[in-house]
Amino acid sequence: MADVRVVRAERAWIDGGFRPAQVRIVDGVIAEVTPLSAAAGADAAASDDLIVLRSDEVLLPGLVDSHVHLDEPGRTEWEGFATGTAAAAAGGITTLFDMPLNSVPVTTTPAALAAKRAAAAGTLAVDIGYWGGAVPENLGSLRALADAGVVGFKCFLVPSGIDEFGHLDAAGVRAALTELAVFDGLLIAHAEDEGHLHEAAVEVGAGPAGELGRHYETFLRSRPPISEEAAIAAVIAAARETGGRAHIVHVADGRALDAIRAAKAEGIRLTIETCPHYLTLAAEDVPDGASAFKCCPPIRDRANQDLLWAGVVDGTIDAIVSDHSPATLALKTAGGGDFGLAWGGIAGVQTGFASVWTEAARRGIPLESLLPLFTTGPARIAGMPGLGVIIPGARANLTVFAPEREWTVDAHRLLYRHKLSPWDGHVLRGAVVTTVVGGTVVYRAGDDDARARPGVELLAGAGVGAGAGAGVTIREGARS
DSSP, X not given: OOOEEEEEEEEEEETTEEEEEEXXXXXXXXXXXEEOOHHHHHHOOOBTTEEEOOTXXXXXXXXXXXXXXOOTTTOTTTOXXXXXXXXXXXXXXXXXXXXXXXXXXOSOSHHHHHHHHHHHTTOOSSEEEEOEEOOGGGTTOHHHHHHHTOSOEEEESSOOSOTTSOOOOHHHHHHHHHHHHTTTOEEEEEOOOGGGOOTTGGGOSSSOOSOOOSOHHHHHHHSOHHHHHHHHHHHHHHHHHHOOEXXXXXXXXXXXXXXXXXXXXXXXXXXEEEOHHHHHOOGGGOOTTOGGGOOSSOOOOHHHHHHHHHHHHHTOOOEEOOOBOOOOHHHHTGGGSXXXXXXXXXXXXXXXXXXXXXXXHHTTOOHHHHHHHHTHHHHHHTTOTTSSOOOXXXXXXXXXXXXXXXXXXXXXXXXXXXXXXTTTTOEEEEEEEEEEETTEEEEETTOSSOSOOOOOEEEESSSOBTTTBTTEEEEOTTOO
16 A cells, blocks of 8 residues: 655745645555645644645755765764754755765775765765765776765865875866866865865864964864965866866855856856855854864854855855755864864754844745755756755655744753753744655654664666656665
């Protein structure tokens, strides 16, 4: 007998707008989307097989996060598939893409990808895809890793902080893009220029760099905006020269957007992302010793934040993603709050959407303007344009969201492994009510863990998965 579930909403995000709809789900796939009068939705009684949204709730496609570090296998004490995907579900995310570091081994070979997939088996609350890495040691053999199922290749232009994940210089970036252009692969780049880092920051891209002290301003000066601008210019030049596809991760410098706009207008194959912490947190508000705020590139000032928001509004920024990059509390607080000694990275997979919506609403930016950047934008970057939509044939990944409902972040109640957040104590606008993955409810507001583990793997390949997009295979081996 088929497993059938129905979701009714007075406001459902369909075809780029909110409208009344009923979504019928059969065996984990959206079978039918039909109009629904507001009265019919209000009169219906909810049951196990029928989800009826309240008048203050909206039905969204499951959010997509194309930049998450789950750190498994090998550094599971930092995060892990079980805790990380549960937190993602609580944040309304139904599909994420895992970065090739900081796991051990790093995902730079087909064997390392196989080890990661084995570790994921039976643990996934949400669906998952994988990025590979481009490092000096595997240039010339990237096609084999692509054929194994990764959706693209991450590189660093500065030391990554992980010894086993080396960085590429300008020649290496050109070599990687030349190699990837042969099969239309994607290179995604951590864009900071080592030559413009100073005051000990040059020692490492993300990790401890030597004593800088407890004043955030000192750390901020050590990674100036020109470091991003120079590295982004280098990636643009390499993409122009090779014709390859490039993506800049976690853009923090708003002044770099003009060069990005010009590159896009020129026809260079370039996309970019930014992150909730750059859009909602400001350097002026970082307390002394508050190393939970440390990330690379750093959180900059409010004037810079305004430039990033302009890029959100005008479409220069293609996606907003968490860059969920957790570490142990000992690493994040190393040196008693010294911004040089503490490990970098923001844990934000559960709070990202609500924090950005809170700031957008304050600025008068409608929810409709944000949704593509949290759904179809990241999906396209990962090469899976069928994600982040509510259409027949798509996997039934849905998020019920209450845009006006306020809640206070309590870091101790967040579902990822280490309870540290720069938004701790902040009142956010917009709450995730229910998250559905493959037709299964995996999270309801207030849960202290994921209810089920129905997540599947999305591997780039020759097959076509239901609703995932051309060239994508859904593998159920990781489903519990």
